[in-house]
Amino acid sequence: MLPFTIEKATSIQGAIAAASSGRRFIAGGTTLIDLMREEVERPEHLVDINTLPLSDIRIEGSDLVIGALARMADVAAHPDVQRLHPLVAESLIEGASPQLRNMASIGGNLLQRARCPYFRMLDASCNKRSPGSGCAAINGLNAGHAIFGTSNHCVATHPSDIAVVLVALEATMQVRGPRGERSFPVEELFRLPGDTPHLEHTLLPGELILTVRVPGSPYSRRARYLKVRDRASYEFALVSAAAALDVGGGVIRQARLAVGGVGTRPWRLGAVEKALIGKTPDRKVFETAARLAIEGARPLSGNHYKLELLPRTIVRALEMTGEAA
Amino acid sequence: MKSEKPFSDDAVQIEQNCGGLSRRAILLTVGGVAALAAAPTAQSISERPPTASTGRVRLVVNGKPHELDLDPRRSLLDVLRETLDLTGTKKGCNQGACGACTVLLNDRRVVSCLTLAAMHDGAQIRTIEGLEANGELHPLQTAFVEHDGLQCGFCTPGQIMSGIGCIAEGHAGTPDEIRFWMSGNICRCGAYPGIVAAVADAAKRA
Numbered sequence: 001m002l003p004f005t006i007e008k009a010t011s012i013q014g015a016i017a018a019a020s021s022g023r024r025f026i027a028g029g030t031t032l033i034d035l036m037r038e039e040v041e042r043p044e045h046l047v048d049i050n051t052l053p054l055s056d057i058r059i060e061g062s063d064l065v066i067g068a069l070a071r072m073a074d075v076a077a078h079p080d081v082q083r084l085h086p087l088v089a090e091s092l093i094e095g096a097s098p099q100l101r102n103m104a105s106i107g108g109n110l111l112q113r114a115r116c117p118y119f120r121m122l123d124a125s126c127n128k129r130s131p132g133s134g135c136a137a138i139n140g141l142n143a144g145h146a147i148f149g150t151s152n153h154c155v156a157t158h159p160s161d162i163a164v165v166l167v168a169l170e171a172t173m174q175v176r177g178p179r180g181e182r183s184f185p186v187e188e189l190f191r192l193p194g195d196t197p198h199l200e201h202t203l204l205p206g207e208l209i210l211t212v213r214v215p216g217s218p219y220s221r222r223a224r225y226l227k228v229r230d231r232a233s234y235e236f237a238l239v240s241a242a243a244a245l246d247v248g249g250g251v252i253r254q255a256r257l258a259v260g261g262v263g264t265r266p267w268r269l270g271a272v273e274k275a276l277i278g279k280t281p282d283r284k285v286f287e288t289a290a291r292l293a294i295e296g297a298r299p300l301s302g303n304h305y306k307l308e309l310l311p312r313t314i315v316r317a318l319e320m321t322g323e324a325a
Numbered sequence: 326m327k328s329e330k331p332f333s334d335d336a337v338q339i340e341q342n343c344g345g346l347s348r349r350a351i352l353l354t355v356g357g358v359a360a361l362a363a364a365p366t367a368q369s370i371s372e373r374p375p376t377a378s379t380g381r382v383r384l385v386v387n388g389k390p391h392e393l394d395l396d397p398r399r400s401l402l403d404v405l406r407e408t409l410d411l412t413g414t415k416k417g418c419n420q421g422a423c424g425a426c427t428v429l430l431n432d433r434r435v436v437s438c439l440t441l442a443a444m445h446d447g448a449q450i451r452t453i454e455g456l457e458a459n460g461e462l463h464p465l466q467t468a469f470v471e472h473d474g475l476q477c478g479f480c481t482p483g484q485i486m487s488g489i490g491c492i493a494e495g496h497a498g499t500p501d502e503i504r505f506w507m508s509g510n511i512c513r514c515g516a517y518p519g520i521v522a523a524v525a526d527a528a529k530r531a
């Protein structure tokens with residue numbers, strides 16, 4: 001690990017000022033320390049934000065408001081979260097391990113970095129780590145990589161589970177920076193790689209995530225997260241799906257669907273959602289709609305299987321929305 | 326301090342298919358010529374001056390207070406093992422992936438390899454060495470012995486610290502629940518049936 005300095009933030013304003021002059025926030029450290037040890041990340045100055053009052057989890061009206069420093073485990077175990085937004089709790093519990101969930105914050109989770117193995121290997125070419133060096137994954141081992149949103153410069157997936165759910169539920173995030181506060185849909189946090197895969201998010205220099213707000217909706221309780229992976233738990237998704245249905249009078253009034261493990265960012269599937277509306281929630285309808293999911297997919301040498309696995313995962317997740325978590 | 330241990334099933338399979346070449350070698354071979362193009366980057370790692378500032382950190386480990394001057398780079402795991410000589414806590418992957426380094430930090434189970442000691446001034450830490458009381462093993466330690474919860478024993482301190490967390494969190498109701506909530510701890514010897522039985526047994530007696 002390269003040398004660095006670390007200081008504790010004593011106020012939100014102080015943390016923002018420190019970050020504006022080139023310091024890097026550290027929360028749980030489970031992404032940052034790991035990558036600093038590999039010298040993939042090389043910050044010279046860190047500002048520890050764990051003492052800031054940003055770990056509240058509360059209900060405001062019908063919205064769930066999660067502080068950026070709330071730990072994954074605490075959000076998942078919170079009674080209001082389990083009651084009003086079981087989908088949020090389910091996706092968190094499906095991520096990482098109990099130990100990591102005790103450490104990892106929601107803000108850090110959204111900003112976690114690619115799990116592409118070449119990204120971690122200093123002697124492999126990787127545009128995300130060293131812009132302009134090439135992408136070893138495109139002609140390398142790419143079974144875990146994306147089929148949507150890729151470019152000729154990077155094909156890594158966004159690894160977060162909770163991000164998929166937040167995109168499906170149209171959550172927003174509140175951030176504060178040197179020029180004040182702003183709020184925007186979580187979906188807009190993530191950039192497509194294009195020819196700048198090293199730029200992953202849309203936060204401005206010095207901006208601190210304060211909270212994530214999940215609106216209450218008729219979907220919240222008929223909603224499930226299904227994660228398909230190489231082992232039963234403690235593994236990143238090959239394909240995952242967050243599905244939520246609003247069913248009334250035997251027909252689907254509205255649908256929400258976002259998928260993980262397939263996109264360079266959490267991937268919302270509007271065409272599938274539309275195809276479900278007005279139909280009866282049964283397997284045939286789900287299968288017909290799910291076929292639309294792979295439109296526009298660009299599989300790589302090693303991940304054609306995702307073209308089959310993705311629709312199947314969607315069908316199963318939609319079926320599960322009728323079952324309790 | 327780099328580790329190249331494979332942790333996903335496909336990596337294990339790749340190793341088998343390729344006659345024991347390391348996962349890294351295979352990734353690079355398949356990644357091909359492009360891989361070499363990046364070599365200058367690897368060499369251009371800046372020669373940063375060594376950290377001048379060390380920080381004073383107070384840690385209470387197994388009830389005993391320590392005041393330490395630490396390089397901020399040092400993980401809690403390295404401080405426990407190398408500075409405090411508490412080598413019961415193990416370093417498996419050093420990447421948060423195996424659970425061998427699990428300790429209780431302010432009563433919560435965490436992986437000590439992915440946190441900096443400097444971030445925990447004033448914290449209470451409990452390691453495997455702190456479980457025995459008055460010459461008696463902790464009930465979960467006894468249960469591991471009784472149920473053959475280990476073979477080589479390398480993962481065991483982490484399993485036991487994690488098991489204590491699992492029981493305290495109320496996630497040790499059924500074998501299935503234990504398997505899920507203990508999945509942050511990998512056992513290369515595959516002692517899982519004994520581990521699950523030991524946690525279940527200790528949970529019943531808790």
Ligand SMILES: Cc1cc2nc3c(=O)[nH]c(=O)nc-3n(C[C@H](O)[C@H](O)[C@H](O)COP(=O)(O)OP(=O)(O)OC[C@H]3O[C@@H](n4cnc5c(N)ncnc54)[C@H](O)[C@@H]3O)c2cc1C
Pocket residue numbers: 024025026027028029030031032033034068069094095096097100103104105106107108109110111112159160161162207208209210234235236237420421422
């Ligand atoms: C072995 C392993 C398995 C994992 N499995 C999964 C999984 O299955 N699913 C999943 O979703 N995740 C998984 N993760 C990732 C884990 O969830 C993230 O590492 C974690 O959520 C990051 O949060 P943190 O608080 O530790 O972030 P840190 O490492 O502290 O920070 C990460 C980044 O976010 C920035 N940051 C942090 N907080 C803020 C803020 N408030 N405002 C602005 N910037 C901020 C930091 O500057 C840094 O760039 C896994 C991690 C490991 C090590």
Ligand code: SF4
Pocket residue numbers: 114116117118119125126127128129134135136137138153154155156197
């Ligand atoms: S897919 Fe992205 S992260 Fe992986 S090697 Fe290519 S550029 Fe790097």
Ligand code: FES
Pocket residue numbers: 415416417418419420421422423424425426427436437438439
């Ligand atoms: S040493 Fe493997 S998780 Fe810490």
Ligand code: FES
Pocket residue numbers: 474475476477478479480481511512513514515516
């Ligand atoms: S007993 Fe050998 S690794 Fe678990």
